[in-house]
Amino acid sequence: MKISEINVSYVNEHSGTIKVSSSRSAYNLALKNWNEDTIELQEEVKIILLNRANGLVGIYSLSKGGVSASIVDIKLILSVALKAVASNMIIVHNHPSGNLKPSETDIKLTHRLKKAAKTVEISLLDHLIISKEGYYSLVDEGDL
Template structure:
């Protein structure tokens, strides 16, 4: 005997069709023109749909943007912070953080192939993408060949940057393994102030002396923040 839909069945089916139709329109819009013309909440909504097969995510996305302030802040939020939003579960939060990580990796690799290693400002702008927004101090080294081409970036230490943490042996071990002719060292200041501390200057001079002894030139020490930088070479501190 055929099943006859009652009123509640029809409402559920109608809502399902509405949600699926809305998702299809969003996805078609993206496939046609990328993210051009998308509101921040629509981008978050698209991400949420990947981990939520059938539920309407539009209102959750709007609440998420309202809570954090914008798309960038949503992507920067931790998994724990994201899951405080009603409707965002572990799969949704994982999807958002995965999207952020992929975006950052792509951005770094793209910039790496274009950045001029002879310009302190260009290097700083690249490093801002790499470590500028980190909440802890990251000390990195850029190994260059004789033509200023970037060979590799090495993570040397995480935490406070001083002579007791950053040892010349670790820095130049990486440089020698990369067959570097010259290096640039850099770290971030989570405080937002790029001004070099006395410890930063002392460490730089210690590394510069070691570099001269082993025949690798230390070109610069660049300190970056989210939107600022200082070149110790430009300040005549090397």
């Protein structure tokens, strides 16, 4: 019986040369990799994967949802981060409404993801909620 491997791949043209040193640099990186036509239309979740020195390994588009929600599967996030041999990660999602305040669900999910990632020695550095005009960092605001 042949068993297939699930293949997750990424193209890293910069080999860690792009550094993420702050929530602002993570926001700018995310915004450059977001479809500006849909940022105010539907919620989307992406994971910024980083090496030990916070150099960019890749950005993974996790899910696209509706106008007010998107699915976040912790097992899928961790499987991608492990396959990419990431040491650190930042979760980013948009609120199409433009309201950057995290929901209680956002905060609870972030804490669950941080705990799960820690078990496989991956650090969740931040969770950003973004719009075209700005961002909310759970770390900067003391929510993580």
